[in-house]
């Protein structure tokens with residue numbers, strides 16, 4: 216992907232985000248940057264009147280935040296990071312700088328100033344490259360700022376106070392969060408939206424491009440130190456293009472000693488939207504003075520090499536219910552969590568640091584706490600908990616994938632090696648061992664619940680009066696369907712052993728029509744009557760003979776005009792995308808993943824016409840086919 220090379224330059228470096236802001240962490244995590252979070256202890260107390268322009272204040276604060284972390288890590292923790300990123304967001308209105316409100320009155324004061332007016336949001340960013348030389352910290356600072364203009368509607372007193380009482384303004388510059396409720400106050404935004412949220416990602420990437428992809432040497436030599444050629448876009452950069460991509464020396468960059476003070480005068484020049492504080496990057500020279508290209512970092516391959524460690528860290532933290540403990544009591548120190556879950560302190564600290572590095576946790580001086588994503592997806596009862604599927608991945612899929620080499624050599628599933636049991640015996644476990652059954656149902660429920668809305672709304676199903684979800688397990692999709700289509704009656708049809716265990720998964724306190732559960736075997740028993748049959752995550756698991764039995768039965772009971780909805784991952788025609796589906800195939804079930812045209816052909820073969828496919832962007836896509844209406 217064209218954007219990768221810029222951030223890819225940071226892959227092999229120890230990158231530290233010197234910020235406690237969950238938004239900044241999320242913005243950078245979302246683009247795949249790997250970093251450690253070490254919030255800065257720098258107090259935002261610089262004298263504002265000492266700065267000629269508000270953005271200079273934000274840039275200087277960002278720089279001091281980052282320097283404090285670089286120094287602390289170097290001196291106290293004896294770990295010199297390679298790159299420290301600091302940021303500071305401020306709002307300016309009527310020549311006043313607004314930071315985070317200290318209390319509700321302060322929030323009121325800020326928001327009423329912003330009401331009905333246009334204001335500016337500035338984020339100052341500092342990127343500090345660190346080197347330890349003779350135990351001495353040397354730093355090279357690049358900084359810049361971005362301005363975005365935001366206009367608020369006129370805000371009534373009632374609205375202002377309602378918003379303030381929501382609690383949202385308190386940790387946000389200017390007293391609002393544009394990404395959440397605060398977005399409702401905004402009439403327009405001119406400029407980078409993410410800059411308002413706390414981190415100007417686009418400008419940051421351009422700055423990295425300037426740093427890591429300097430222009431060819433002949434250009435460099437003819438230019439002055441204090442102006443960096445602007446890189447307007449990073450679209451045409453690739454790992455292969457870098458002739459001298461090592462960030463080795465920045466002439467004119469300010470060098471700081473370990474106290475954080477400038478040790479040499481910086482040659483700075485302000486540009487329209489940035490004050491560039493670095494000189495040019497000199498390519499690496501070998502002993503003979505010959506220029507050599509820096510080794511390219513194969514970031515994708517490195518990520519794949521580390522992937523198993525990351526997965527296992529997630530699995531173990533989930534299995535130990537660390538995310539549950541952190542949600543209930545966080546922030547917690549490693550020792551407290553170790554006591555809660557009965558693990559070693561040193562092991563727990565390493566695991567928690569790994570989770571923070573992976574962006575699953577936040578680490579502050581107060582301890583570790585969950586990110587919003589961890590609360591939503593990783594706690595065992597989070598709104599869209601994936602806990603069940605994670606445990607299934609750890610306990611069932613991991614042992615299978617450990618035997619992938621044998622699976623590929625033999626072309627068959629490796630239950631005997633992974634679990635010491637044959638396929639049939641393992642299958643019995645699913646229905647006879649309460650523990651295995653519940654683990655499996657929880658895993659299915661995780662995915663079904665997460666994907667239910669997108670599957671249910673992939674097509675307009677309001678014409679149907681009754682639906683039957685075959686193999687619908689806990690009823691997660693059924694419940695979503697009755698919420699969206701109140702006139703639809705949904706039956707979940709699954710094996711008796713499954714139906715007997717569904718009560719734990721039922722949503723509480725819903726005022727929608729109930730879902731009916733009927734037990735039976737869809738290969739053998741009569742199917743309940745319905746206008747719409749649903750097969751979600753069923754077809755890919757079964758061999759062609761079984762698929763034939765099932766689709767023939769459905770086709771036979773489907774009246775003209777009724778339909779079949781299939782929810783599966785739909786592969787592209789080359790069958791290499793999305794990777795999730797292709798990787799799932801490695802489990803070597805007897806079934807298979809199919810492309811869009813294969814699903815279309817399959818449904819048509821059993822008398823369904825007008826087959827439509829919807830790629831949802833979620834974990835499951837949807838295919839809908841109508842039983843041919845024989846009468847014209």
Ligand SMILES: O=c1[nH]cc([C@@H]2O[C@H](COP(=O)(O)OP(=O)(O)OP(=O)(O)O)[C@@H](O)[C@H]2O)c(=O)[nH]1
Pocket residue numbers: 233234235236237238239254255259280302303304305315386387388391392393394397411412413414
């Ligand atoms: O619309 C939004 N505007 C601003 C924010 C958040 O506001 C804060 C700004 O504060 P600051 O730059 O001082 O950063 P801190 O949160 O204190 O973290 P540091 O440790 O980096 O000092 C920032 O979190 C923005 O994300 C917002 O969310 N929406």
